[in-house]
Amino acid sequence: MAEGNNLVGVDIGSSSIKVCQVKETRKGRSLHKLAFAPLPPQTIVDGHIMNAGVVTETLSRLFADNQIKQRNVAISVSGQSVIIRKITVPMMTPAELDEQIQWEAEQHIPFDIKDVQIDYEVLKRQPERGQMDLLLVAAKRDEINDYAQFVREAKLKPIVVDIDAFTVQNLFEVSRGFPTDQTAALLNLGASLSSLNIVTSGVSAFTRDIASGGNVITEEIQRQTGVSFEQAEAYKCGESGEEGDGGPFRQAGMVPQQVHEIIEGVCDTIAAEIQRSLDFFMATSGENEIHRIFVTGGTANLTTLRNAIQRRAKTAVEFFNPVERLTIETRTVPEALLRERHAQLAVSVGLSLRKDKEKRA
Numbered sequence: 001m002a003e004g005n006n007l008v009g010v011d012i013g014s015s016s017i018k019v020c021q022v023k024e025t026r027k028g029r030s031l032h033k034l035a036f037a038p039l040p041p042q043t044i045v046d047g048h049i050m051n052a053g054v055v056t057e058t059l060s061r062l063f064a065d066n067q068i069k070q071r072n073v074a075i076s077v078s079g080q081s082v083i084i085r086k087i088t089v090p091m092m093t094p095a096e097l098d099e100q101i102q103w104e105a106e107q108h109i110p111f112d113i114k115d116v117q118i119d120y121e122v123l124k125r126q127p128e129r130g131q132m133d134l135l136l137v138a139a140k141r142d143e144i145n146d147y148a149q150f151v152r153e154a155k156l157k158p159i160v161v162d163i164d165a166f167t168v169q170n171l172f173e174v175s176r177g178f179p180t181d182q183t184a185a186l187l188n189l190g191a192s193l194s195s196l197n198i199v200t201s202g203v204s205a206f207t208r209d210i211a212s213g214g215n216v217i218t219e220e221i222q223r224q225t226g227v228s229f230e231q232a233e234a235y236k237c238g239e240s241g242e243e244g245d246g247g248p249f250r251q252a253g254m255v256p257q258q259v260h261e262i263i264e265g266v267c268d269t270i271a272a273e274i275q276r277s278l279d280f281f282m283a284t285s286g287e288n289e290i291h292r293i294f295v296t297g298g299t300a301n302l303t304t305l306r307n308a309i310q311r312r313a314k315t316a317v318e319f320f321n322p323v324e325r326l327t328i329e330t331r332t333v334p335e336a337l338l339r340e341r342h343a344q345l346a347v348s349v350g351l352s353l354r355k356d357k358e359k360r361a
């Protein structure tokens with residue numbers, strides 16, 4: 001168990017803010033607090049916070065209403081402001097690498113190096129070839145600073161800034177572990193983004209954010225039927241399988257046939273886009289099989305999408321429940337909220353595993 005106290009995980013997603021607090025004892029981990037609030041459309045666009053006031057107010061309210069006293073938090077960024085690359089560099093010492101990394105990054109990052117925060121992890125040393133593989137992460141400073149600033153304005157203290165895809169990987173590792181000699185694809189299917197992280201023997205081999213998620217389904221229902229955003233969301237959620245709550249449209253027969261067909265169509269398009277990324281990985285990595293696909297995120301509630309991905313990828317798709325290994329503190333965690341929203345918690349739970357005294361952020 002890493003040293004220090006758990007941070008509160010704050011996931012500022014484009015459709016909603018999720019806040020989780022996990023407590024770790026020798027007996028295991030428990031979910032101590034859970035808070036959720038939807039954000040109005042257009043609050044966050046392409047990963048940029050367009051309406052800082054709403055985000056700050058919502059955060060303050062969530063912490064106050066749920067009596068979350070711990071102010072040290074972990075947040076994450078994703079999307080276009082983050083670039084993740086696996087690169088190969090000559091063998092060098094950690095000190096040399098620290099010195100060289102800016103230069104190495106410059107060769108691989110399409111942003112001005114002055115504008116990005118660089119981090120890396122050594123994936124594999126190959127002394128026989130005089131090389132080592134690194135996972136290079138570059139995130140735009142402006143974006144990180146914006147998120148951190150809005151969080152500070154809510155009187156919170158951001159201690160760790162992580163990347164969505166890695167928080168999900170970290171949570172999966174802690175919950176289930178990655179088998180060696182197997183390749184798993186983790187998909188976090190959100191509202192505006194779907195992040196793909198392909199993990200081979202426990203190490204991230206490929207990541208990509210696909211600019212498509214639950215919103216494109218809702219928007220297509222709106223466009224073709226002329227209903228409001230809220231009604232289109234309700235129709236869509238009424239389609240979800242046993243994982244999601246489903247809401248008022250859950251009962252069979254209440255979602256019009258036309259809507260079923262729209263959902264089928266858009267899910268197939270999303271699955272095709274995911275498949276293109278899987279194909280790209282297979283063509284470039286030398287791996288010849290993806291053994292399993294795990295899906296999480298709000299849009300993973302949609303059985304139609306899970307089936308579409310499974311059909312295209314010809315690989316078993318399994319739902320990953322972010323809280324499956326946590327004990328739930330029923331005195332402080334609203335049961336109905338957890339039932340309805342559990343699929344959406346991977347990033348916030350993953351963040352809540354981070355500690356305030358870790359060596360590296």
Ligand SMILES: Nc1ncnc2c1ncn2[C@@H]1O[C@H](COP(=O)(O)OP(=O)(O)OP(=O)(O)O)[C@@H](O)[C@H]1O
Pocket residue numbers: 012013014015016189190191192193194213214215218233236237238239240244245246297298299300301302343344
């Ligand atoms: N039961 C359900 N059935 C179908 N879709 C659902 C269900 N519950 C939530 N969703 C969809 O999941 C999406 C929200 O998921 P999530 O909270 O993971 O996204 P986010 O983190 O806010 O967005 P992003 O990561 O893309 O910025 C929305 O599009 C919502 O309509």
Ligand SMILES: [Mg+2]
Pocket residue numbers: 013014190191347
């Ligand atoms: Mg998200």
